[in-house]
Amino acid sequence: MLMLAYEDIVAARARIRSGVVETGCPASFALAAHGEGRFHLKAEFRQRTGSFKDRGSLNKLLRLDPAAREAGVVAGSAGNHAQALAYHASRLGIACTIVMPVHAPLIKVANTRGYGAQVIQTGETLSDGMALVERLTSEKGLTPVHAFDDFDVMAGQGTMGLEILEQVPEVTTVIVPIGGGGMISGIATAMRERRPGIRVIGVEAAASPGAQASLAAGAPAHLESSDTLADGIAVKRIGDLTFPHLQAFVDDVVLIDEEQITRAIFFLLESEKVVVEGGGAVSVAAILEGEVDLRSSDTTVCILSGGNIDMNLVSRIIDRALWADGRLARLAVVVRDRPGYLNEVTALVAIEGANVLHIEHTRAFGDISVGKVGIELTIETRGPEHIAKIVVKLRELGHRVEELS
Template sequence: MLELADIEAARERVAQTARGTPLEYSHTYTAMTGAEVHLKHENFQRTGAFKIRGATNRIATLSEAAKEKGVVTASAGNHAQGVALAATRVGVDSTIVMPEHAPTAKVKATENYGAEVVLHGANYDAAAERAHEIEREEDRTYVHAFDDEQVMAGQGTLGLEIVEECPDVETVVVPIGGGGLISGIAAAVKGIDPDIRVIGVQAAGASSAAPSLQKGERVVIDDVETIADGIATRSIGDRTFAHIQEYVDEVVTVTDAEIAVTMVYLLERSKTVVEGAGAVGLAATIFDAFDYDEGEVIVPLLSGGNVDMNTLTTVIMRGLVEMGRYLKLRTVLKDRPGSLEELLAIAAGHGANIYSIHHDRTSREIELSDAEIELELEVRGHDHADALVDSLRQAGYQVEQLD
């Protein structure tokens, strides 16, 4: 089991590559929750995520002979970039196996950090299988993304920073994918003060930690489905499970809708980009996934900011829908001059802003004298949207609200 001394020893090694990241009090989320919320911005870390810490510590603790032979790993994202940069900084050769359909931006970023990228397989499991083949063929050291004590100790340096930057912290909220991050952080903060509460958060569509704790053994789920791709694992690790059992007070889940809304809040209120996995801790706090007291000092960890731009566009729209600020309606008008103007006058009277109008006379589901209309509108919230829909229905329109 990791102890505080292991994490303190990792700190000097980690500092060779990783940087300390800011921890900031948030007026916005304090007002929203009633707790005293401080955000730990690991999304400002080199490579855009916390993974550089564990990778740096693991590579730094290799023997000289192992460094000469190089390292290998499999990853589709943050771990790939962390290992690549950590290895390059100390002159160690690195090979990263990524799935064939990994985002081009992530492949290029990993190559730019100095790694040789091998594209193999349709998913992470296939990539990992090839990475282990390279490990055996070339006698390289496999750098596991989470189930490794030195990786966990490196991630745990975040816990040291949190307590130093926010000495009054009462609760730390940490994402869980494979469990390496929360294992290190929990060991660190509990080693400093056993009374600090550690809450782990998983996406509801990739939740293996809570059932594992309930059953007393690791549970492997069949499928994962979440926008938080950085924590979309089928199971936590063997070593990390033991640490979660020992150090973590509670594990909760949040939905994709809650994650999307939180990402929008962070963009709009905090002016910061956070990926889905990085937003789950704040989402759990905002949406009351765990109990806390008025004024409790809570530090949600924003663990990374590497989000694909296409994904971010989808998430923003989903978040606006969930917040009631994007409304999509369908109705049928008589196909005559002035009909559309009458409809739009009601929307304008409510102060709704029109994103787009789709006008279709060809639908086989309507009469020949009718036209089907789809409206996409910007509104101010659920109450505003409901008032607009009510007015349209009172005016005689058959309105269908679309997802």
């Protein structure tokens, strides 16, 4: 069985050192309130293209022979791998072609083109485009660069493990997002060589549980992924090369659902002041949701693997998280249709210390009698107890009040 060698990771680090960022691994004091022990966050979203993919892509490109460099490279990707490969290929003067689905996020398509790659959009899914990658490889002699199932790529990602051991020498547990398995394979190989007793925990989106299913089956399993906020780690099948490393080195794989991913992204925004994509936030979600068994003596490093998230999506995540936390609420209030009643409602909300963000006033509700009017308020509050107090006060004034979901 072919396995990644520790020496290849050490060589990769020397090879790519000048072309990637040695990202920080600061302590997280906010996360310490949610789990046992001490916590650090490996900030891979600080890489030049916003994710850990810079490491593996650059190592692969630097390993190409002169003929392959001259011919150029090709890859199928809808996101982070595309951007990293395009950026480093352009920097090295290597022609790069990226095949992306027709509905790939516009910002990722624009970024990939902006980094200098030729982008070809075809098919509904990434799998649809892989036939074109194979054809370009055959007809034009381009070198395919796989996003994870490649020893050079795995070695590049493994350089993270070497950095963590130097930055947090007391580390006992590392929590790593899993997509195709390249990152966790490289990190686990590096860290277990130097620290055999270290625990390696993988985290997947529940909508794309390929690693967990494959470990249960004893072989890489093909699964149809569902839509997920963690699109960067949603793959249909983990790698043939990465799978043995998961079997040998990974202690556990846990699943995180969409609401838990939303909470983790919001936690990182509010408590750590960083913007992290869904796939990059699952390691923190595993801590927040109590999915990893930790002791007070543990020092845990969570990999924040990427920060390439659409800002419109961030806005929706903030609203949803505030709603779930009780800091946003919608109230439907029915009052008499007389001058002054609207002012009475909004004045009470203000007196109680809440803030009106949006208001609708209508007489058209079917369940409201003639002589009554409906007021729908979106308010900013301090939490559920604050909302409950406002509802009680409005009802004491004789108004019918319902909290809307």
